[in-house]
Amino acid sequence: MRSDGWGMRIWKLVYPLVIYFGITAVLTTAVSGVWIWRLTLANPNMSEENLFRLYEQQIMPNQVIIIFFIDIIVAAVLFIFYYRDSKRLMPVYKKTTIIHWIFIVILGIFGCLAGNFIVSLSGLIELFPDIYEELAEVQYSGEVWKQFIAIGVAAPVMEEVLFRGLIFRRLRTYCKFPVALVLSALIFAICHGNILQFIYAFLLGLLMAFLYEKFRNLMAPIVFHASANIFSILTTNYEVVNRIIMRNPFLAVGFSFAVVAGGVYLFSTVLEPSNE
Secondary structure: OOOOOHHHHHHHHHHHHHHHHHHHHHHHHHHHHHHHHHHHHHOOOOOHHHHHHHHHHHHHHHHHHHHHHHHHHHHHHHHHHHHHHHHHOOOOOEEOOHHHHHHHHHHHHHHHHHHHHHHHHHOHHHHOHHHHHHHHHHHOOOOHHHHHHHHHHHHHHHHHHHHHHHHHHHHHHHOOHHHHHHHHHHHHHHOOOOHHHHHHHHHHHHHHHHHHHHHOOOHHHHHHHHHHHHHHHHHHHOHHHHHHHHOOHHHHHHHHHHHHHHHHHHHHOOOOOEEO
């Protein structure tokens, strides 16, 4: 892969994104089209406005399940390319322990908190309330168990195969770690498509690429990503978690950033997995 020309290098970074957005667009359009077609057959005399309102009422509780199946399909397709890359690169095996994985979960939880605190303190939520409400409506609609399997499991697997397994790893073969780290996080943030998620995704994208670099194992960023998303679901759906955090918000902010900084330091020194 290091011998690729610049044109081929750019193409190898672009086509996984084309596959991701292409499959997502096709499947989303197909599901919406079939759903509306069935509603039209069942309600032939209903006006277009009422038909569309009925469609929105029915599709909203099922959006996360639709996301789940789309993410699983995309992940399966992208994993083929990840596997092909793995056969062309010299494998690096890292020895890990249960302590490593516990700290990854902790880092994911406090990384989620720190990222959300930064977005909140930036004032962007007040500037773009419609974007915030739309995101919350899509991501946290339906039963909590649906959110867990779609946002907490399927999305992290698919996104890590794409952004760390393919894009970051390919960047890493082309350039030094700091450049690959920032570029992969930037691509990850841009693909979220809005300013609120851009900041959050960029910061967490840095942490997840850092973990992949240290562990050379796709499971490390997947566990981090899943931990962050699951904690986000818990804070959104269960008020008791928010109450604990908001009892002393300044302490929560300081502690979250301290844990993230401490986690990065530990994984760079005493907790860095050793080569087998």
